[in-house]
Amino acid sequence: MSKDSFLSKKNKMLLSDPLDDNNPITVQVLGICSALAITVQLKPAVVMALSVLVVLSVANVVVSLMRKMIPSRIRIIVFLVVIATLVILVDQVLKAFVYDVSKELSVFVGLIITNCIICGRLEAFAMANPPGKAFLDGLGNSFGYGVILIIVAFFRELLGAGTLFGYPVLEKLGVYDLGYENNGMMILPPMALVTVGVLIWWQRARNEKLIENE
Amino acid sequence: MKLFKNILESVKPHFIKGGKLEKMYPAYDAFETFLFVPDHTTHSGSHIRDAVDLKRTMAFVVIALLPCIIFGMWNIGDQYFKAISESSDFMKNFIFGFWKFLPLLVVSYAVGLSVEFAFAISRGHSVNEGYLVTGMLIPLIMPVDVPLWMLAVSVVFAVVIGKEVFGGTGMNILNPALTARAFLFFAYPSYMSGDKVWAHGAGVDGYSGETILGALAADTTSWANLQWSLNDALMGFVPGSLGETSFIAILIGALILILSGVGSSRIILSTFIGGYLTALLFNLWGVNVLMSTPAHIHLLIGGFAFGAVFMTTDPVTATQTNKGKIIYGLLVGFFAIVIRVFNPAYPEGMMLAILLMNVFAPLIDHYIIGANIKKRLKRVKV
Numbered sequence: 389m390s391k392d393s394f395l396s397k398k399n400k401m402l403l404s405d406p407l408d409d410n411n412p413i414t415v416q417v418l419g420i421c422s423a424l425a426i427t428v429q430l431k432p433a434v435v436m437a438l439s440v441l442v443v444l445s446v447a448n449v450v451v452s453l454m455r456k457m458i459p460s461r462i463r464i465i466v467f468l469v470v471i472a473t474l475v476i477l478v479d480q481v482l483k484a485f486v487y488d489v490s491k492e493l494s495v496f497v498g499l500i501i502t503n504c505i506i507c508g509r510l511e512a513f514a515m516a517n518p519p520g521k522a523f524l525d526g527l528g529n530s531f532g533y534g535v536i537l538i539i540v541a542f543f544r545e546l547l548g549a550g551t552l553f554g555y556p557v558l559e560k561l562g563v564y565d566l567g568y569e570n571n572g573m574m575i576l577p578p579m580a581l582v583t584v585g586v587l588i589w590w591q592r593a594r595n596e597k598l599i600e601n602e
Numbered sequence: 603m604k605l606f607k608n609i610l611e612s613v614k615p616h617f618i619k620g621g622k623l624e625k626m627y628p629a630y631d632a633f634e635t636f637l638f639v640p641d642h643t644t645h646s647g648s649h650i651r652d653a654v655d656l657k658r659t660m661a662f663v664v665i666a667l668l669p670c671i672i673f674g675m676w677n678i679g680d681q682y683f684k685a686i687s688e689s690s691d692f693m694k695n696f697i698f699g700f701w702k703f704l705p706l707l708v709v710s711y712a713v714g715l716s717v718e719f720a721f722a723i724s725r726g727h728s729v730n731e732g733y734l735v736t737g738m739l740i741p742l743i744m745p746v747d748v749p750l751w752m753l754a755v756s757v758v759f760a761v762v763i764g765k766e767v768f769g770g771t772g773m774n775i776l777n778p779a780l781t782a783r784a785f786l787f788f789a790y791p792s793y794m795s796g797d798k799v800w801a802h803g804a805g806v807d808g809y810s811g812e813t814i815l816g817a818l819a820a821d822t823t824s825w826a827n828l829q830w831s832l833n834d835a836l837m838g839f840v841p842g843s844l845g846e847t848s849f850i851a852i853l854i855g856a857l858i859l860i861l862s863g864v865g866s867s868r869i870i871l872s873t874f875i876g877g878y879l880t881a882l883l884f885n886l887w888g889v890n891v892l893m894s895t896p897a898h899i900h901l902l903i904g905g906f907a908f909g910a911v912f913m914t915t916d917p918v919t920a921t922q923t924n925k926g927k928i929i930y931g932l933l934v935g936f937f938a939i940v941i942r943v944f945n946p947a948y949p950e951g952m953m954l955a956i957l958l959m960n961v962f963a964p965l966i967d968h969y970i971i972g973a974n975i976k977k978r979l980k981r982v983k984v
Binding site for chain 1: 788793
């Protein structure tokens with residue numbers, strides 16, 4: 389095992405790579421369902437991003453610690469047990485402390501279990517790396533996921549409802565007096581898909597590493 | 603024309619390779635080919651060149667639209683002066699409608715062409731003529747009082763998301779004009795539905811600007827009890843968006859399209875047949891007003907005829923094979939009526955039906971071609 393320091397260049401890459409070059413949503417196109425479902429407003433999106441952060445980083449560490457004991461035949465079932473346990477914990481915490489947000493997210497907290505990013509990282513990274521690295525990988529990927537969620541939710545809430553975190557920004561700016569209207573389509577799920585699509589487009593046009601050569 | 607030629611010649615050195623504005627060449631090229639027949643020659647291989655290029659095709663569609671446009675402008679004026687109960691004559695109606703239509707058309711072309719030019723310049727290809735028709739269709743399917751900034755937003759959405767992300771003219775999956783309308787419909791529903799938006803001045807003095815379709819979808823009065831006669835629906839003396847009201851004007855357009863070979867008669871006819879048969883079928887069921895409305899009335903009201911003639915025949919988004927065209931048309935007609943009778947919130951089923959079938963058109967072609975290859979392979983074995 390290599391003995392580089394905790395924040396060596398390689399380990400920093402684990403954190404920064406998923407933010408851009410290897411973003412779980414816009415490059416790997418994983419976890420799309422939740423990105424479409426809970427990005428109508430910023431608040432649930434932020435809570436969702438934090439929940440996934442907790443679940444993914446802890447699950448990565450737990451699986452990484454057990455990686456030598458898990459028989460490869462039943463590894464997916466083991467992953468699911470770990471993830472499900474963590475998701476139930478997160479769900480209970482949300483219910484206890486931020487009940488209204490938990491109600492808003494409703495079934496989608498439970499559906500973190502099926503979020504492809506989590507199972508994907510456990511399979512691809514935690515099963516082959518020590519806990520420290522797995523933790524960083526979990527953090528990095530949840531940040532990559534959360535950033536996209538928050539960007540999409542920002543545009544959807546601002547253009548769809550004219551608010552940010554429930555604060556009526558556009559009304560305070562007085563744009564409604566100029567004849568502006570909220571765009572009802574931004575609230576509908578298809579526009580989340582279009583917004584993610586535009587993000588992917590913008591990212592690919594900007595990032596030379598992602599340009600596919602034919 | 604000599605004047606234009608001289609102007610173009612004098613600015614040409616700036617745009618060709620090495621000139622100051624080299625990057626803007628697509629913009630120059632667009633103006634040059636719009637005004638004059640291009641003298642470009644092909645470079646390799648054998649090509650068949652026809653005088654009927656994309657530009658001529660598009661010009662024919664615009665000619666076919668003229669009856670609808672002229673009637674639509676008159677009708678806007680007519681509806682308005684009826685609403686405020688003022689007497690008017692032909693020219694007064696027409697001029698009033700013209701001034702209502704012009705801003706929509708200017709915004710549609712200015713915004714749409716700016717986006718097209720921006721993409722052409724950044725990608726370094728020539729500007730295609732596809733937008734000439736789209737830009738003309740968009741104001742024809744919008745409510746006359748739609749705020750201009752909303753129109754601009756929906757045009758940008760339609761051209762960028764509906765067309766340019768797929769690679770521009772000829773590559774789009776959805777019909778751009780309908781994409782613009784669908785965007786407006788879902789984004790700003792209060793400006794696109796209800797009984798106040800389809801005639802300028804509706805709502806004053808108790809005059810209802812309700813469309814026939816809207817009145818029937820309310821499920822209270824049947825066709826026979828409406829204030830409009832069959833003649834009104836045929837001629838188009840009813841509230842509605844600019845292009846859609848007059849069946850006769852659309853029919854003239856359809857003839858121009860079919861005779862010039864620009865529009866597919868297979869698609870147009872099968873759409874009408876599909877809609878008619880579906881409406882007949884629902885007549886047997888008849889649990890709400892729209893279901894029991896006579897089948898031929900269904901073809902006259904709403905955007906059915908306009909969509910069938912000008913939207914389904916878009917050569918890019920429709921099916922390409924002959925059999926596929928018939929299946930495509932029948933299904934558009936079928937879904938248009940199905941959406942109409944089952945979903946009173948979206949009585950204008952034609953728009954959604956065409957967009958839905960746009961998505962399925964490549965699949966239909968895929969199976970038709972596959973079946974044909976199979977059939978011919980069998981012949982080889984025997």
